[in-house]
Amino acid sequence: MQKTRSLNEFLKNKASVMGLIIILLLVMTAALADYISPYDTDKVVLKEKLKPPSWQHPMGTDQLGRDVLSRIIYGTRTTFELSMLVVLFTSAFGVFIGIIAGYYRGIVDEILMRLIDVLLAFPSIILALVIIGAIGPGVFNTVLAISLVGWLFYARVARASTLSIREKEYVEGARAMGCSDAYICFFYVLPNCLPPIIVLMTLNLGSVILSIASLGYLGLGAQPPIPEWGTMLNDGKEYLRDCPWLSVFPGLMIMISVLAFNFIGDGLRDAIDPRQLVIK
Amino acid sequence: MSLLSVEHLESQFVTEDGIVKAVDDVSFEIANNETLGLVGESGCGKTVLALSILRLLSENTKTRGIIRYRGRDLLQLSEDDLMAIRGREIAQIFQNPLSSLNPVLTVGFQISEPFMLHQGLKRKAARIKAVEMLERVRIPLPEERAREYPHEFSGGMRQRAMIAMGLACKPSLIIADEPTRGLDVTIQAQVVELMKELIKESCASMLIITHDLSLAAELCDKIAVMYSGEILEYAGIQDFFRKPAHPYSKCFLESLPARGMKPIRGISPSLIDPPPGCRFCPRCDHAREECKHVHPDLMKVKEGQYARCHIYA
């Protein structure tokens, strides 16, 4: 009942449905990149450099004569893989910490939450920059740097949910039946704190994509020739005036995918009880 | 000539699951200087009724019927005209004073607002009036209290402040929604005392909405029993307590602590899809076959007492 109502509520929101469709399309693009991309992404054909969009190259070619459309398509894969990785990693870790803090409360909770307060009081992109500056650029390092602060929000939300869930009768019941704490956390607490976490994950995907692109733009993200939107923008900004297609298309793709995740996230938040979400 | 007459009032709002008829064909009158008690269980539509009189319901609520106040139909008035009536002619004392008082404004300011608004007083003059009002509702140190915020008041004082706010402009009609809700017994008694005195002083008519029959007994001249959006019985206070006409009224009275605290079996019907016949029928010990199918009208039991029951057909 509650679920179908939420689903209906979600489907009634036109923007969210549009966002969902866009994301599905992008995910399909990423999955089928090998089949749909017209050219090899890192095939350098210097003679074909900087060609404006045409039928042959719908998004033109870049400074090394590579097809921008193909790179955008593979860039979808890079971006989605990375951002999903970050979000899965951070949400898993954050929820784990959050549930532990919320379930055991007391000194554990106090220490963890103070730690989170401390880390949150630190502009995250700056920390990511310093980390990347220290360990060098690269795909894995990007994921690491963004994840290092990303889990904080999940931990907060999971803790808040856990605090209320652990007082529920069914948890008391389970405890009375002699279930272990781990069992209760996994089978009772976790499923019940998932809805706000899922909303947070969707909204977070958008901002993670932005962070990845920002690092790429600063030349601290994925390394060429790996096609990544932010890195492509960074490459293309040298040619902004005369070959704007090099920067316009990757920028648009970043914007569209972030927009889509935000629409979905907003829709989900409205559909699931909004009061469960802590303001970011 | 009655001060307020409500005729065939209906209030509905649309939700996910269907149309909720919170108030369904309700009619009653309040004469000058008369106090009417509107009683019923929680969720029977009392508050919606109270709010629909001054059109304070949210915009998605549809209200039909006639609410005649001194000959003018409130439902037909423009928002501007109505604004001049709210707070000046008809004042409402809201339930739950903690949430009905603005947390970021001082109590004094909130009480002085009607004075600035309806009597055109300047801020300082209005402030003095507000302090007077606080004094009238027996709040100690009113000068200082006026400068405080609602969260600094105790529950009983907040209720007094609400009352002061309602009485500020000497309205002709006061609608008091659950004025004693959430207060402990001694405070309740104080508030009731206070209201009694104020009614006497101000000569205002009053509509008191409550689920507390003892409160109604203390304050009211007449009583209307509401159930599932409808008025089931309408009677003078004496008649009602001595000889309630409707089976529901009887059960309601019997559920009072003083009369044995006998619970009413079953639950109130849904406001979306009420039973086709008498709405109390599923819970009624006297139900007949007819009750299941035919919706009864409000019928005269005797002079000044009406009941919506087939028994009196």
Next chain:
Amino acid sequence: MFFNFVKRLGIFCLVLIISTTLVFFMLHSLPGEKAVVMAKYIFLGSVELNPSNEEIQLVKDKFDLDRSLISQYISWAGAALHGDLGRSYKSNDPVSQEILIRLPATITLAFVSVLMSLFIGIPLGILAAVKQNSITDYICSSTAVLGISMPNFWLALLLMLVFSLKLNLTPTIGYGGLSHLILPAVTLGTASSAVIMRLTRSSMLEVMRQDYIRAARGKGLSRKSIFITHALRNALIPVITIIGLEFGHLLGGTVIIETIFAWPGIGRLLIDSISARDIPVIQGCVLFITLMYMLLNFAIDAVYPLIDPRIGGN
């Protein structure tokens, strides 16, 4: 109230200690020898040249680099407590001086961006809430999502293209009069405006559902007075809270924006120092950015009771 203050002060110090420690050890365990990097800047002036062994040894002696990390940290922290953050490898100037001369630029930019986001975000949020579900609301809300989704470096490039080059309205780069502020501030403020607009809208709608709004209507107040006297202040409470967080985002954003617009602020100093591995300056920047962020949040905590009497009344 007092307890709360002490607690916050404790957290404040903790953040500073943890962040500086973290950054110190992270930077000092960099691959590559620090002395080489320092020697390049101090003696050669270019990263593209390699220093000689004597120069490297000289640097090691001068900066005590042969000692253990912990003792280096202790002496750094000790000096930092006295306001001495060391000297930049690159310019040989005191780090605090390097930062202080750039501080006004960053503060101006961040402050104007915050102001801009408030002046745009709050009125639009109110407008959208007042006209809930109308076309105005729809446009405002969609624009806000767009504003949040737009990568700010991309927006910067587009704005530069349009306003500086096509329309020639604003200067593109550098730090000077107010006119130089427009584009960077707009770029930085866009996302914050959007966040604040959305928050104002939802908080306004939430407030308008409250009982005290109904009570105010019952008193006969006009819609307008209700909005202004009763709803606005309540609706702004969560907005005030978010300003602190947004300021943090802005400080992060300045890093990119300052680079694009050649804005001589701390963000650019940080990026330059990261490229140059100018460790004392990186450390100093991190310290200052954290400090600024926390001071602002402190200030917000201080004004909080003014707008919400329920907090720290007494």
Next chain:
Amino acid sequence: MTKIRTTPIKSMLLIATIIACMLFSGCMAALGSSDQKLVVGEVWTMGSADPAMHNYELNNFLVAEGLTSISPDFKIVPCLADSWETVGSDSWRFHLNKNVEFHDGSKLTADDVVSSLERTMKMNPSVTGQLNIKKISKADDYTIDITTNTSDASLPARMAYGRASIYKINENSDGTISTPICTGPFKFVSYDKASDTLELAKNEKYRGGAPKLDSVTIRFGIGDANARQMAIESGEVDFTTEPPLGSTKSLQSNSNLNVTIHPLCQGYKLKFGDISKAPYDDVSVRRAIAYSVDRKSIADDILLGRGKASDGNALTPGLAWRNNDLKGYSYDTKKAKDLLSEAGWKDTDGDGILDKDGKPFKITLYTWPQRPALPSIAQAVQSQFKEIGIDADVRIMEWDAISDRADEWGMISVAGGDACMMIPDPSYYLEGQFLSSNDDYHYKNAKVDELILKARSTFDEDKRNDLYKQVQKIVYDEDCAQIPIAFHYLCVVTKKDVKGYVPNPAHHDYCISSGIYRE
């Protein structure tokens, strides 16, 4: 109805409008320029105005001068010194120009030269190393004797080095100099560190005649190429360099601008991570790699006119000591494959990647982002390597992080900006790159060491140049110790009315000329 309060929304809007108006009026005032005034938009940052600590800025912007200087045709010419001669095998005597005045009006004497060089060397050991000076002393008021550590024919050239400038010692209490007093055509007015802006004014009494410009403003730190392009297009600066690679054409078509491209003594090349280790210890492998790089395509399609394909010698054409007879390596993938297969690198498992002893030919190309063409070149080289069966990764990171990896197997760095003329003498570049004791890349050749050391103490110019030519023959043709790819050309963009700029390829990056004026 009584108004309860003034509306905050209205006042907010009002304030917003006022701010907007202020901003726009401010920006209108910012546009507009005066007559003989030049605003330069500069790539790098200045950082410090102290002549002992600065890099080349005071020299490049004609504030500070050295004893000698370098002419556009790479000749060492008199500057503060009129003439010089050797006195013994390790000693030089410089005769000062007696008419030189500092910007504060005082005369330049031998004391100033001695004290400023000594101060610079004391504060900056790298300058000591580069100048190779053992002792500097005053012979009389206008004569200076300099003793070098070893017999050194290059000293006059070293005195033209940008960091060997002569200045007045006017130290602050903490021993730094913040308002340098020098001798050049422009006077130092102020340096604002916050905005990284240097202000200069014309030196009316300059001995060679006052420059035409009244003032020069240099705005440092516009590192973003797009920002520089937009700044010149919108008229905020009058003179800038290195706009984005892709922008040359549109800038040239802009009728308000003047775009010129000049050769520089800088170039792009491939360097081997550790030439003493496999697979690069095998000269056939190095040659194969040299054959696999399509230099012409890189120069034409990536540098887009801002460079020229190398002929096999990294030194700039036109230098007297350059060996123009190297045979170089053409672009020949077949030859490359043959050489590799002779060396034992064959594709035995059919995956398109060569292997030897079960180890695939997998290497990493490192380069850094500050010079915009480098990442593109690295990716082009990567794809050209792929054609001959070498699997290369590209890593773009900071230079320091790269040099830390110098020992790693399989590293090649794509280098750019190596200036072969920082000091206008062959010894500077060839010693730094190929002398075994100096080289980071573990290149060792006893013959080369011998030739280089011999050349240093050879005072006959022709003989000396001949020795250096032999070195080039060995390192480039025979040993293939480095693979030059292309020469880097400098793009200068000025407003149309900026006239009289004479490029000087001998300078690092660029140097403004005193003949610049506004029409």
